[in-house]
Every structure is written in C-alpha cells, then in structure tokens.
Amino acid sequence: MLSAEVLYIPGVVLIATGILLGFFPAWLRRSCIIALPPVLLLHMWTFAGGDIQASWLGYHLTLLHMSSTGLLFASVFMVALWAGSLFALQDGSPLELGAAFIYAGGAIGICLCADWITLFCYWELMALSSTLIVWCGRQRDSWRAGLRYLLIHLAGGVALLAGIGALAAGGGSLELGALQPGGYAYWLILAGILLNAGAPPFSFWIADAYPQASPSGMVFLSAFTTKTAVFVLITAFAGEAVLIPLGIYMAFYGIIYALLEQDVRRILAYSIVNQVGFMLVAVGVGTPDTLNGAQAHAVAHILYKMVLLMGAGVIMRSLGTTKARELGGQLWRQMPWTTACILVGAAASMGVPFTSSFVTKSVVLSGLADADMGFIWVLMLVCSAAVVFNAGGRFPWLTLFAPVTAATPEAEAPEVTDPKGLAFTAMLAGALLCLGIGWMPATLYSALPHPATYHPYTFSHILEQVQILAAAGALFWVTRKVFYPAATITLDTDWFLRVAALRGWQNFSAAIAATYARVIELMTSSRMRSYMLIFILHGPRGILARSWYTGSIALWVAVMLASYTILYNLNAIPGLNVLQHLFGR
Amino acid sequence: MRDHFGFRKGSDTSLRLLWVALAALLVGADIIWTPHSPVSYLPQIGIYLLVTLGGTGAVLGVTLLLKRVLCRREDYYVER
Numbered sequence: 001m002l003s004a005e006v007l008y009i010p011g012v013v014l015i016a017t018g019i020l021l022g023f024f025p026a027w028l029r030r031s032c033i034i035a036l037p038p039v040l041l042l043h044m045w046t047f048a049g050g051d052i053q054a055s056w057l058g059y060h061l062t063l064l065h066m067s068s069t070g071l072l073f074a075s076v077f078m079v080a081l082w083a084g085s086l087f088a089l090q091d092g093s094p095l096e097l098g099a100a101f102i103y104a105g106g107a108i109g110i111c112l113c114a115d116w117i118t119l120f121c122y123w124e125l126m127a128l129s130s131t132l133i134v135w136c137g138r139q140r141d142s143w144r145a146g147l148r149y150l151l152i153h154l155a156g157g158v159a160l161l162a163g164i165g166a167l168a169a170g171g172g173s174l175e176l177g178a179l180q181p182g183g184y185a186y187w188l189i190l191a192g193i194l195l196n197a198g199a200p201p202f203s204f205w206i207a208d209a210y211p212q213a214s215p216s217g218m219v220f221l222s223a224f225t226t227k228t229a230v231f232v233l234i235t236a237f238a239g240e241a242v243l244i245p246l247g248i249y250m251a252f253y254g255i256i257y258a259l260l261e262q263d264v265r266r267i268l269a270y271s272i273v274n275q276v277g278f279m280l281v282a283v284g285v286g287t288p289d290t291l292n293g294a295q296a297h298a299v300a301h302i303l304y305k306m307v308l309l310m311g312a313g314v315i316m317r318s319l320g321t322t323k324a325r326e327l328g329g330q331l332w333r334q335m336p337w338t339t340a341c342i343l344v345g346a347a348a349s350m351g352v353p354f355t356s357s358f359v360t361k362s363v364v365l366s367g368l369a370d371a372d373m374g375f376i377w378v379l380m381l382v383c384s385a386a387v388v389f390n391a392g393g394r395f396p397w398l399t400l401f402a403p404v405t406a407a408t409p410e411a412e413a414p415e416v417t418d419p420k421g422l423a424f425t426a427m428l429a430g431a432l433l434c435l436g437i438g439w440m441p442a443t444l445y446s447a448l449p450h451p452a453t454y455h456p457y458t459f460s461h462i463l464e465q466v467q468i469l470a471a472a473g474a475l476f477w478v479t480r481k482v483f484y485p486a487a488t489i490t491l492d493t494d495w496f497l498r499v500a501a502l503r504g505w506q507n508f509s510a511a512i513a514a515t516y517a518r519v520i521e522l523m524t525s526s527r528m529r530s531y532m533l534i535f536i537l538h539g540p541r542g543i544l545a546r547s548w549y550t551g552s553i554a555l556w557v558a559v560m561l562a563s564y565t566i567l568y569n570l571n572a573i574p575g576l577n578v579l580q581h582l583f584g585r
Numbered sequence: 586m587r588d589h590f591g592f593r594k595g596s597d598t599s600l601r602l603l604w605v606a607l608a609a610l611l612v613g614a615d616i617i618w619t620p621h622s623p624v625s626y627l628p629q630i631g632i633y634l635l636v637t638l639g640g641t642g643a644v645l646g647v648t649l650l651l652k653r654v655l656c657r658r659e660d661y662y663v664e665r
Contacts, residue, residue, distance in 0.1 A: 252644065259648045260656060369623035377624055381633070382640030389641070464633045467611050471637035474604060479645055488656040498662055 005052045009064045010040045010074065011109025011122060014081070018101030018129070022094040033089060033097065034422075037082035044074060044112075051114065059174060065114035068449040069295060073231045074111040075447075076299045077104055079433070080223035080306055086426035087310050088216030090419070091317065096136035100220045102129040107224040111231055116164045116174045116189075119232070123160060123196075126225060127153035133220055137213040148497065149209035152195060152202055160192030179236045190237055197229035197280065198273050199246045203253055204494040207261075207269040211322070215313025218265060222309055223302045226276045230283065230298050239286025244376065247284055250277025251383040257492070258390035262485030264399050265312050265322045268305065271349070271391040275301045278383055281376060282364045288450035289367030296363055296444055300348065300356035300437060307345030307430040308391055314338050314423075315399060318416035324398040324485045332400040337418040341431040342396050348434035350392035350472075351384060351465055356434045358465060359441035359456040366454055381468070388472040389483075397480065 006012050017036060021029055044066070052064035081104035088097055106126035110119050127150065134146035166185035168174060179186050198206045210221045237243065254274025258267045275297070282294035315331065315338075316322050332339040348355035351362070361384055368377040388394070418424065437444050445452035522528055537544050570578040615631050622632040 255644055256648045256651060259645070260652055366623070372624065374624035374627050378627070378636050378640065381636050382644065385637040386641050386644055389645075463614055467615060467633040468637045470607055470611055471634050472641055474608070475638065475641050475645065477604075482649070483645075486656070487659050489659055489661055491655045491657060491661075 006063075008043075008047065008049060008052060009109070009112070010044055010078070011105045011107075011112060012063075013040060014105030014108060015102050015125065018098045018103075018105060021098040021101055029094065029097070030089065033082075033085040037078050037085070041075060041078045041082075044071060044078070056117070059117055059168075060115070061118050062114035062175070063118055064112055066112065067114075067235075068447065069231065069234060070111040072295055072299065072447050072449075073227065074108045076302050077107050077111065077224060077227070080104070080220070080302050083306060083310075083426040083430050084216060084219040084223065086422040087219055087313065087419075088214075090216075090421075090423045092214065092216045093136055096133055096214060096217055099129045099132035099136065100217075103133060103220060103224055107228045110228050114176045116167065116176055119176060120157070120161055120164055123228075124157050126228065127157055130221060130225060133217045134209050134213050137217055139212050142212040145209045145212040148494065149205055152205045156192045156195030158192075159188050159195065163188030163190075163192060176235060178238065181240065190240070190242070193229050193232050193237070194246065196225050197233065197276055198226055198250065199280070200249050200253070201493045203250055203273050204492040206273055207257065207266050207492070208494055210269045210272075211263060211265040215310075215316045218269075219306055219309045219313065222268070222272055222305050226272060227298050227302055230276060230279050230294065233280065233283045234291060234294060238283055238291055240284055243280045243284030247277040247280030247282075248376070248379055250274065250280060251380070253277070255383065255386040255389060257490055258394070259483050260488075260490045262324050262487065263322050264324055264327070264395055265309070265316070267390050267395050267398075268308055268312060271387070271395075272301075272305060274383065274387070274390060275305075275349075278361070278364065278380060281380060282367065285368060285371055285373060285376070287367050287371050289370060289454065290364055292445075292448045292450050292452055292454075293360065293362075293364030293367050295448055296360040297357070299444060300360040300434070303430055303433050303437070304345045304348035304356060305391070307341055307427060307434060308349070308395060310419075310423075310427040310430065311338050311342035311345065312395075312399065314419050314427075315416055317419075324402065325487060327399060327402070330401060330403065331416050334416050335400075335418045337424065338427070339396075339400050341427045342400065344431040344434050346392050346396045348438065350387050350469060352469065353457075353462050353465060354435070354438045356437035358438055359444070360437070362456055362461060362465070363452070363454050385468045385472040388469070388476045393473060393476045394480075394483070398485070402484075 014036075017032055021032065024032065047066060051062050054061045054063055081100065085092075085097060085100060088100065092100075103126055106122040106129065109122040110126075113119055113122065131146050131150040131153070134149055135142055163185045164174070166183070166188060167179075170183065170185060172180070172185060179189065195202055206226070210218050213221055233240075233243065250273050252274075254270045254272070254277060258270035258274065261267045261270060279294045279298055279301075282290040282297070312322055314335065315327065319327065321327070344355065348357050351357040365377060365380060365384065368380060419427065441456055445454070536542055539545065567578060567582075570576060611634065612631070615634060622629050628635065
C-alpha cells in the first residue's frame with residue numbers, strides 16, 4: 001500500500017509540510033520548524049524497513065532507498081534545514097520557510113530515492129522552490145537574479161530530462177547508479193547535473209542569485225543545490241575524467257573572483273564554487289579515498305558555510321548591507337559571540353587542526369597523492385591554501401576586523417549586536433558541529449561508504465597544515481591592502497546573457513524593424529506606384545491583357561467608328577477645322 | 586595617521602618579528618622533521634611551503650592582471 005508508506009519518506013513529509021506551512025498558525029509553524037527536522041533525522045537513522053517502491057506508466061520507481069552515501073547527505077541536509085529554519089524564524093517570511101521545507105524535501109528526496117524519474121521530479125521541485133527563496137530576498141535585483149537563476153536551472157532540467165528520456169529510449173536501466181560512459185544520455189544527464197553544481201561556463205549563477213536572497217535564504221541556498229549535484233555525481237559519475245579539469249577551473253575561479261569582490265556574501269558565494277570544484281576533482285579521480293573525501297568534505301562544507309553565512313546574515317540584518325567598504329568598524333567588539341562562531345567557521349574552512357575541514361580536505365589530498373596525481377595534488381593544495389583569501393581569512397577580516405576606513409569614519413562606526421534566542425542557537429550549533437567533526441573524525445569516517453583508513457592527527461599532517469596556513473596567512477597579511485575591495489563589480493560569463501545576448505537581440509529586433517520600414521517605404525514610393533499601375537494594366541491579369549468578349553470588341557469598334565465619323569463631319573463644317581485644332585493640321 | 590587606503594598607520598615591529606620567528610621555525614621543522622612530499626617525483630623537502638607560497642603567489646598575480654580586465658563600475662549593469 002503506497003499511500004500509507006509515503007509517510008515514511010522524509011522528502012515527501014517535508015514537501016507536504018512546506019506546502020501547508022504558510023497556512024499554519026504561528027505557534028504550529030514554530031513547533032514544526034523546531035521539532036520536525038530532528039524527528040525526521042531520527043527516523044532516517046532508525047528506519048528498519050526496506051525500499052519503498054511504486055509503478056508509474058510501466059516504470060519501476062524506488063521512492064525510498066537508504067544508501068550510506070544518501071543517508072549521509074540527507075542527514076546533513078536535515079541539520080542544515082533545522083539550523084537554517086531556526087535562524088529564519090527571526091525575519092523569514094512564511095513563504096520563504098515553506099519554500100525552504102519544499103527545497104530541503106527535494107534535496108533529501110534525491111538522496112534517498114533510487115531511480116532517475118523520481119530524481120527528476122525532486123530536481124525540478126528544488127529549482128522552483130529555490131527560485132522562490134531568491135525572490136523572497138526582496139532586494140533591488142532579487143527578481144531579475146531569480147529569473148536568471150530559474151532560466152539556468154530549467155535549462156539544466158531540460159538537459160536532465162532529455163538524458164533520462166534517451167536512457168529510457170535506449171533500453172537502459174532507470175535505476176539510479178553508475179552510468180555507462182558514452183552516448184547522448186550519459187552526456188545530457190551529466191550536463192544537467194553539472195549546471196546545478198555551478199560548473200563552467202555557468203559558474204556565475206551562484207554569486208549572482210544567492211546573495212540576492214534574504215540572510216536566512218542564503219543559508220538554505222548554500223546547503224542544498226550544489227551538494228545535491230555532488231551527491232548525484234558521486235552516485236552516477238564517479239571516476240569521470242571530465243570532472244577533473246572542470247573542478248580545477250571552478251576551484252581557481254572561486255578564489256580569483258572572491259578576491260575581486262567587495263560584498264562579503266558574494267565572497268562566500270564564490271567560495272562555494274571554489275569548494276564544490278574541490279569536490280568535483282575528488283569525484284573525477286574516483287578512487288575510494290577521494291570519493292570518501294568528497295563526501296566528508298561536502299558535509300564539512302555545508303556546516304561551516306552555514307555558520308559563516310549566518311554571521312554575514314546577522315550583520316546584514318543589523319546594517320542592511322554586506323558591502324565590505326561599509327562594514328569597516330571592527331564589529332568584533334560589538335558582537336563577541338557572533339565573532340567566535342564566525343572564527344570557528346573560518347577556521348573550519350581553512351582546515352585549522354581540530355576543525356572539520358582539517359579532517360575532510362586532507363582525505364581528498366591524501367587520496368590524490370596515493371593515486372600518484374602529483375600535478376593535481378599541487379593544484380588542490382594551492383586551492384586549499386587559498387581559502388585564506390576568501391572564506392577563511394578575508395571574510396572575517398573584512399567583516400569583523402578591518403580597521404575604520406575612509407569610507408566609514410570612526411564617528412559613523414555602525415552598531416550591531418549578537419543574535420538572540422533561536423537564531424543564536426542555530427549559529428552556535430553549527431559552530432559546535434564544525435568543532436565536533438574536527439575533534440571526533442571517526443564518527444564521520446564511520447558513516448562514509450568506503451572503509452576509511454586515513455588518520456588525520458599525525459605529527460607530519462599537523463605540521464604540514466600549519467605550514468600551509470602560515471604561508472598563506474603571511475601572503476594574505478602582506479597583500480590585504482592591495483586587495484582591499486573597491487566599489488566595482490567583476491565581469492563574469494553572465495555578461496554574455498545580460499549584455500551581449502540582450503544587445504544582440506536588440507540589434508536583431510532593430511534590423512527587422514528597419515527592414516520592414518524599408519519595405520513599406522518602397523511599396524508606397526511614386527516609382528513603385530507607377531510600376532504597380534503598369535502591372536495592373538499590363539500584368540497577366542491586367543485590363544489590357546485580358547481576353548475580351550466578342551460583343552465588347554464590337555462595341556468598342558462601333559464607339560471608335562462613331563467617334564471617327566463625328567470628327568470627320570465636324571471637320572467638314574467650314575471654319576470649324578476640328579482636326580486642325582486637335583492635331584495641328 | 587592614515588595611509589592612502591584610509592587605514593591607520595602604526596609600527597608593529599614585534600608582530601613582524603613574530604612572523605619571522607614563525608617562518609624560521611616552520612622552515613626548520615620542515616627540514617628537520619619532515620613532512621616530505623607524498624608524491625615521489627615532487628621535491629621532497631619544503632614542498633608545502635613551496636607550493637603554498639608559489640601557488641598562491643601566482644594566483645594573486647593572475648588576479649591582479651584580471652582585475653584590470655574584468656572590473657567595472659558598480660552601476661555597470663544598471664546603466665544597461
């Protein structure tokens with residue numbers, strides 16, 4: 001009986017709750033937000049039933065399947081939903097909260113399903129609900145950024161659907177698992193997934209859309225879309241070599257663009273691209289160690305990015321801006337608890353010993369070294385170190401510690417306060433989880449799908465990490481003024497969408513309009529009118545080209561003869577000389 | 586006193602000395618205690634410092650070059 005079993009599917013329960021959440025009274029909405037995610041998390045880890053299956057149009061669907069990878073991703077998504085919702089309770093609208101539940105339900109549904117058709121339904125639901133979250137931001141450019149976001153994600157959905165269709169038409173299995181490389185289906189599905197991961201040339205949508213959401217909206221957005229794509233890549237495309245160059249591009253793109261950015265939330269958005277690139281490289285290499293590392297790092301990344309975005313959100317709520325030039329007022333003095341949480345998140349992003357990334361990122365690097373991929377290892381080590389230049393060092397410095405600048409004189413130093421109640425609980429919980437994973441990596445390692453043999457706490461690993469952090473930190477400190485944000489924006493590939501394509505369309509429309517006007521002008525000119533008169537008279541159906549009736553001809557001959565006779569007789573009258581008057585003789 | 590960025594100017598000799606001491610300690614530790622490169626065909630000593638300084642330095646250089654090409658006024662898209 002599918003109808004009763006549906007209640008066991010966490011994704012469906014979250015989606016149903018999300019739809020109804022806006023209609024609930026405030027106390028019930030609050031209770032749902034506080035209690036439902038932990039209850040569902042407990043349910044996922046204690047669920048002893050088997051797969052839940054259904055049939056649709058002759059296709060066999062697996063609506064619930066607890067794989068170790070899926071369970072790990074679904075669990076961290078549930079934690080992100082819970083913390084993000086608590087943070088959103090302060091100012092998140094019921095619409096945003098409902099959309100967040102549907103969005104999280106879609107992401108968790110993808111992790112816990114086992115066929116491409118179910119995955120596609122959740123995928124599209126995620127695209128629509130996340131667009132709603134962007135629109136709920138109600139900033140100056142939220143609407144347009146949301147439309148661009150929707151355009152990209154619907155295009156990705158079309159590619160994914162076409163791929164699934166090709167897979168079904170080719171007689172392939174629709175079961176979610178490793179796909180056979182090659183063929184249209186394989187590449188279309190990969191393209192659809194990569195669009196959601198923020199792969200080039202469409203990496204721009206993350207920094208374009210996410211910062212347009214509300215402070216809590218960006219917390220949700222940062223957790224689900226890209227990591228769901230990473231989950232599907234791990235499941236279906238592990239070892240696909242194309243992912244390695246794409247991941248390397250994303251990793252460096254994220255660093256460079258974050259360095260040129262002035263808005264601290266956009267810096268964090270670029271940092272997402274940077275870290276997802278790191279994960280893509282790990283998936284592309286595809287050894288058990290790198291796949292373990294990708295999954296572990298996805299978990300760590302969701303948690304520390306959540307904390308950093310909450311910190312940025314607290315500032316945005318107080319000041320109404322996240323532009324670095326308008327923040328410089330040493331905010332750490334006014335918000336010690338937020339500062340502590342941001343520092344933990346930043347330390348976790350850089351891989352400081354005893355924080356989460358120290359035990360996750362090193363699994364990937366160790367896996368790359370074991371696979372003897374020296375060049376890629378070097379590049380990823382650089383990316384790992386360069387986190388100091390975005391989320392790790394630059395973000396907290398610009399947000400909390402940058403000295404009072406000319407743009408924000410001391411007299412106008414802004415006022416902010418630590419969050420209170422549930423918002424603070426959410427941020428603190430995230431920070432504690434970052435530390436907890438760092439202190440007790442065995443718990444996370446035991447949830448990974450492949451046996452984890454890596455030991456992060458060795459003398460050499462701690463020493464090498466300290467070396468990396470010290471060297472990168474020194475470079476950051478020396479160059480911090482060179483890269484102090486200017487009041488500029490940085491052109492990205494969205495320029496082609498926002499300017500080149502728009503200008504091209506405008507030029508095309510103008511050319512069409514000009515051609516139409518020219519044709520009309522030509523049609524109405526005197527020369528054309530003369531041509532048309534000749535055509536009317538002498539054309540195939542013209543008056544003079546017609547076949548005349550015999551009677552008509554006889555009439556015209558009679559008329560001409562009568563005219564001649566009249567003229568002749570008139571001319572015969574003496575003194576009148578009609579012909580001479582008419583013809584001159 | 587402020588520099589042209591608007592930052593306060595100040596002398597922090599002790600901080601600089603601390604940096605130098607830390608760098609010396611790290612280089613010393615690298616030579617004496619390892620860690621060596623985990624990849625056999627890469628330089629064995631100083632690889633982490635080398636890669637970090639060289640790699641991130643190169644990234645910063647590229648960023649400065651791209652800054653000239655890619656940065657526009659804040660209202661660039663608004664005007665269009």
